[in-house]
Amino acid sequence: MxxxxxxxxxxxxxxxxxxxxxxxxxxxxxxxxxxxxxxxxxxxxxxxxxxxxxxxxxxxxxxxxxxxxxxxxxxxxxxxxxxxxxxxxxDAELDLTGPALTTTTERYGLFAVGSAAADRAQYLRRPDLGRRLSDEGRAQVAARCPPGADLQVVIGDGLSAAAVDAQVPTLLPALLTAAAEAGWSTGQPFAVRQCRVGIMNDIGDLLRPTVIVLLIGERPGLATAESLSAYLAHRPRSGHTDADRNLLSNIHRRGLPPAKAVERITGLIDAMRTLGISGVSIKEPTAIRTLPTTAPPEADPTSST
Amino acid sequence: MAYRATLRGERHVFADLATLFAKANEMKSGDELAGIAAGSARERVAAKLALADVTLGEIIAAPLIDDAVTDLILRGHDPALFAPLVSLTVGEFRELVLSPSFPARWRDDGLARAITPEIAAATAKIMSDKDLICAAKPLRTVTRCRNTIGEAGVLGVRVQPNHPADDLEGILLSVLDGLLHGCGDAVLGVNPARESVEQVGTILRGLGALVDALALPTQTCVLAHLTTQLAALAAGAPVDLLFQSVAGTEAANRSFGITLDLLAEGRETVLAHHRQDRPGDFVGEQVMYFETGQGSALSADAHHGVDQLTCEARAHGVARAFDPFLVNSVVGFIGPEYLADARQITRAGLEDHFVGKLLGLPMGCDVCYTNHVDADQNTNDDLLVLLVAAGCTFVMGVPSADDVMLGYQSTSYHDAAGMRELFNLQATPEFTAWLTDRGLLVDGHLADPTGPVAALLTAGLDGALATLPTPPAVPSGPTR
Structure with a gap:
């Protein structure tokens, strides 16, 4: 069997x-x-x-x-x-030109840079390195991404490249379409390998967008390895912690479906732009809460600092 | 004060006791992340050599951290009991702990009260894995709540029937499966998916109704934040055991949203609830359940340069001050930044268990791992066998070891039942009598379930569900 x-x-x-x-x-x-x-x-x-x-x-x-x-x-x-x-x-490496992502990559001109963690093994044991761009990656992002966008989308492998493969081809187009409909300017999206949530601060310092949305693979459970998280932050910068971020977790087919996730992400962006803040003081309307989002399998249990 | 050792002609200097403690540790990725680990294998052994020559009196005289946890530890330290130990070195104390006469002296003199967490941690640092197992085995601490746990020959099991949407029927069915495997004598303990007072109250009432319907001699617990449990209690939910995660520094506990005063007040509240509202339900007054784990202080950036084994021992010191019924380390939950692989998890599990036992705790272990650490169910099996050989007070029972709410793997009902068979152990005496009386245990072995057993459990479940108001429409059903 x-x-x-x-x-x-x-x-x-x-x-x-x-x-x-x-x-x-x-x-x-x-x-x-x-x-x-x-x-x-x-x-x-x-x-x-x-x-x-x-x-x-x-x-x-x-x-x-x-x-x-x-x-x-x-x-x-x-x-x-x-x-x-x-x-x-x-263990899987993020591959923007693999069968799952190649169409999305071509459509949006995605490129990938590395964090300061050299490889998977170092990434797992050095959370600090996964929270900042490599020197080469920083130069590439600075050269290719116009600063100051209303919305900067970043894709991170986190603990599951399989989650990126499974969710980003649906999620990214829907999110960027919704942003265009809302009249928000969007930066050039890109991907970060060996990525921790704290990299939002580093990218915020570099590109100064109003809002960053980081789509990052969660720690796989036995039930699924295809679960993605979306972390949002308003004007992220050095010193921000999880308390300054908002999180939608459990984005996958049997959890929070990508279409529903886009609704909630855009709702949060709206709130952040109106209030000028992000984090614990922003509450989503409870009506749109869905299935369990409190389980710890998040991308980065140590994302603070 | 600096400490020194010369190893094969190479001179090593350690600036202070905290540095010496950290460098004498077995290799842990968390100590490396903190930048306090030994820089080489030679330096690690040199630190062990230097630490072996430090006297216990020096350790008491030089607290590693100045905070409320240290104050608590020192307030509970018995100088008269300590007097005969004060001039022993850590190396001599290790030999004393491993000597055949020690367990009786430890028990009869209440010697645990002379031993501080720092002394226990220092001793563990110069012990082998086998030392940790052999030394822990005879140190038994018996505690009582609604049954009696910790006696020689007993391996308790927590049933951990978590559900991703807190569906009560799903939780109670998982409990029944645990009972079929003889599990649940340590506690029926649920980690809630949602941290609301209503949710916690609903689960507490559901577990309580099942215990009542089946006349189960065990205790229940919902492992929410202490304040949430107390609010549920105030709203009329039954609380048997009050749970809290604790850490080894004041600052790390603050990151958990607790203070020592809050723990003390919570314990008093639950004791009063037992005495006033539910006389006759309890055989003892140990009402606290604590969880710990190496790395928690560092992950809260609250370790003060102290190594993770020592911080863990100090968390045990916090637990001890509140007279717990159960304490367990959740050893493999924290991830590879703190315990890199199965080898480090195994070592940490044995250390945590030994340290807890030496300090007089009813010490169990959640033998577990996450999917991003280099470990698997085989290495988990290995640590389980080692800890049960070491006399571990209780382990977890998770259906097929797959926690569908927390997303990690622990030990299963099957695993726990297998350990009882392998080591000729039983459930707590009250629970064993219940299992035997209901036909779940025949001649001390798990029975093949019969029609009457199934009918009994089904009736218990339906009876429990019938006594409860219809739960609010929590999204339920398989989420995978």
Missing amino acids: TPGHAPDPDPASVTPADAIPPAGTASPDRTRPGREPEASTVVPVDLAALAERVRAVTPARVFVGRTGTSYRTANLLALRADHAAARDAV
Whole structure:
């Protein structure tokens, strides 16, 4: 069977928490939901009903059965598969000319520069380096990006280039179209490799835009490696912390869909331009809050400083 | 005062005690990030050599940080008990701790009160992994809330039934799965996705109703900020254990939104609630649950140049002052900036456990890792086995080890049940009796669930849900 993160809908694979059943009791139909309880047998038919209830209300991997005290093979390998996908997403390099991004890159003239972190390994252990541009990157940005735009969009790999691949081709055009409709001037968008959230300060010092939106890959969970965050800051500059920023997290197909994210981003930009600030004192209308956005898998848990 | 050591003819000088402490640490990326780690393997060992010659009296006399946490630690230090230890060096104290007569002396004399966090941290710095395991094993601290945890032969398990949208039925179903694996005796503890008083109150009431419906001898907790839990309590929610993350410096605790006074007031409030509102529910008066973890002070830029193991030990010192029922390090949650890989996580887990036990804490561990650190479920299994061998008081039980709310991997119901089998351990005595009485445990082993067991659990769940008002329309359902 194919390992996957979701509980397999095949009833045979959700045999509830019994050890390897005694001979003659392993037939899949014994575990099918809806059968009457059979109090005299060890076959836990009622647990199958509980397992059905579970699937409707939680993504947690419960009632997955056991052999002895270990996982059944399908569950063990599904966990391995999901972790492998998450690890590969963390290690993947952002590739603007790869199949996912090449059309977007050509349309908007995207280019990529590096942060001061030389490689992935250094990036993971030196948050300070990921918060500023490399010397070469700074020169390139200064040469190619006109300063003083109303809106400067920056794309960062963060902890998942896969999230950039998955979300930016939809999100970036929608965001720039909405900005044009609002009459905002937009700077030349570009991407930063080995990027932490704090790089917004460095870019703000360099380009002096009114608002920066950083689209950055989140730390992958087992559920998805395709989740993106949008960090927003009004006139970001040295010394700004998370308290001066606004965050929309969990942007992906089954979380906050990109179209909805654009609505919220433009709403926040509007508020920032009106109030002249960003951060904790800007509150979104609660009506547009969606599914969980409070889970920590954010791009940069240490983005302050 | 400077400290010196000569190693193979090379002379090493350490400017002060904080520098010596930091450089004597095993390698941690967080100490490197802070710029206080040893610059070479030789310098690391030289620092250990110099530290081994420092007396415990010198450590007490030279606090590393001047703040409210240090004041708290020194106020709780018993000079009479300490008198026989004052002139021992750290090296001599390590040997004492590892000697066969030490556990009885530690227990009978209450020697934990003579040991400060800095002394415990210094000792850990010159111990091997095996030392940390062997020394911790016989140091048992028994605590009581609605059951009794910490006795020899007991491995407690926290059921951690988190849900990305706090769906109550989803949470309670995850609890039932934990019960089927014999888990939940340490606490039924939920990390809420939303930090609102209403949400926290709803989860507390739901967990409480399930405990009542099944007559479960265990305690519940919702791991929101302390002030949120107290507000939920004031609004009528039952609070068994009051939770708070704590750190080892006053400034780091401030970044968590707490002060020592707030912890003291919270504890008094919950004790009064137990005594006045719910007499008969409790077998003891230990009502606090704390979580810690190396790197938290540095990540709040509040470490004062002190290494992360020492800051962690000081967090244990904070916890100890409030007589906790449970304490655990969340060792692998913080990320590779502080603990670079499985090797560093393993070392930190063993250190945190030993230090906590030596200080007299009911010390457990969330053996865990994130997806951006060089670790996996195999290395997590390894640390779990080592910590259970070390007598760890409790571990986490997360469905299939995949926390669908916090987005990291911990240990599972299966893992915990496997450790009990491997090391011949049981749940807490009250909980073991309950599991046995309900047919979930037969001859001390997990039973294949039967129809009556399923009926019992289903009835408990439905009974709990029926007693509660319909929860507000929280978005629910699988989000993946």
